[in-house]
Amino acid sequence: MAKVCVFCGGTPLTKEHVLPRWLKVALDPTVDRVRYIRLSRDGVQHHDAPPLNDQVKVVCSECNSGWMNQLEENVRKVLPDLIRGKRCTLDTEAQRALASWSLKTMLMFQHTHRREVRAAIPSSDFSTFHQLRQPTRSMLGRLGFMNYPPDDSVPLVDTLCQGYRTAELGGVAWIGTLKIGCMLVQIIRAPDVADGYELTPYEALPSLRSMWPSDAPIEWPLPAAIPHELMMALAVPEGLDVRVTPV
Template sequence: MAKVCVFCGGAPLTKEHVLPRWLKVALDPSVRKFRYIRLSGGGFQRHDAPPLNDQVKVVCSGCNSGWMNQLEEGVRHFLPALIQGKPCVLDTRAQRALAAWALKTLLMFQYTHRPEVRAVIPAGDFAALHTRRQPTESMLGRLGFMNYPPDDSEPLVDTLCQGYGTTELGGVAWIGTLKIGCMVVQIIRAPDVADGYKLTPFEALPSLRPMWPPEGPIKWPLVAAIPPELMTALALPESLDLNTMPG
């Protein structure tokens, strides 16, 4: 574990719940007592503990009770509906809040993983979130829909961060995927985008919508669900095929 805050370098460190305890209101009373940590190559580790119990001690009290708490409050009024698949509309402000919260949560989930899994995301991306309070221009985000797990054959919470090392364009690249109930959020980190350019948004699909940067309202739930058996293919593409265009 870290000895100083992974975001600002401060101390002392405090414990942070990876998923907020208030999400209990969004979970089925028979919540599955495990989650998956997906690994490179398509395998996974099963973590047998209530998902809301995960804590990490890698952030200082200033970050924990300050801007990180503000990110939590920014999604509190709509995140339960996303997880439960209840109707709502996400405007661009809500999409910005969700993208920032999802990135923060994915970064915290890294510290529940083994060191070799944790090393996927570079320290600079933690620092950038601390400074900006939102994903960078080198990131894309999208929101997907899955049916709520019907039984213990599927995990309620499913996480993966897949690294792609140094790409042909130079620089680091990774994909972080977080599934809670019906909600699937992906943050895709491309190599640093050159000045004057921006990443080309993903195509809108029946089961996936571009979320970062926000483009327009998203009506939830989406019109089609991602089949559970496609989760690995979604979270572990063989390569990153991202393009840029003039900004």
Template structure:
């Protein structure tokens, strides 16, 4: 039986670019050719054969690809390239929601491209996102910016990781996306009946993105140094704080 769209269940499927072609204006030409993934451990640094913006995944239908997913891309065009290059950006509430939704959409597509034997992200996260068009109440997101590594020969085009979290009576994951200097991280855990995840407490290097808070300037005061990347993306422990859903 032919596969159906991960979001809406429709058919036929189309090849979706994981990163929109419009992002080519945000990267140096050499990054577009090489598509380097930078990891804290140099042994895991590798190069895309396809190039940064050529990678596609066949997991969504044309109406989703050319409809609401395309609208998300258009929504972040005015400010995301500046963030990728480490520029200062003012994010109002609407832009925060757009950025959180775009980030989750992109992570979901990257997870499909990686296609592990046992998927970490449940299928319901795709259908819930299709229905709501935003991260759910069992998700929190925070954002920061990455410092230029000491090894200037390593290009920092993109990086994505997704790790399962042990959650009592549920399931969860921590997903981290980096594009240039822009970093976003989503933690998903639950379900917790009658409760939601609380936003992360702001730190020097990361600030809350979802749930949407007051308008704020990006980036945070301090960048994420190269040596902290592994502890950020694969922490020993993720503190999960809950609050009543109607709070």
């Protein structure tokens, strides 16, 4: 358990709901428990819990009620539509807001995991996010569409993070994946990109769109759904396939 805020090093620490309570409006009102997936040293673990129940005590009151709360407000209008698969359009501002909120949520979910799983994301990425309050230029974000879970055999909420620490990559790298209902968001953290270079966004696919960086509106829902059976292959690929090009 953290003794100081994982973002700024401040105190006192307060409890933070990993997913905001107001997201209840996006969930099936008959659902009183949801299935979560987490990675551990022993493999993939499932557990059932009341929806929106996860809390962590790793952030200070100033961060919690300040900029973190603002990230929540920035997505409050669009997030329920994304989760339920309702029609909407995400402009550049909305995509930036979603990427920032998703990264914050992934970082908070890391502190619901065991220590060896949390280690995939270094503490420096928390402090950098506190400074920027958005993904960095060494990150890519993409948005995917999945059909709403047909029954409780498919988790409503999935959160997975795969770390890559190979010498060939030359630095820290990880892929974070967050799925809630129909919405799947990935943040791909590549080794630090040198000045004069930039990461090349992923090619647009019927079931996936680049949203960080973004340069075009996204019409939701996307024209094709990612099959639930491919969730693990998408979230935990064998390697990190990113490309760097001169600016």
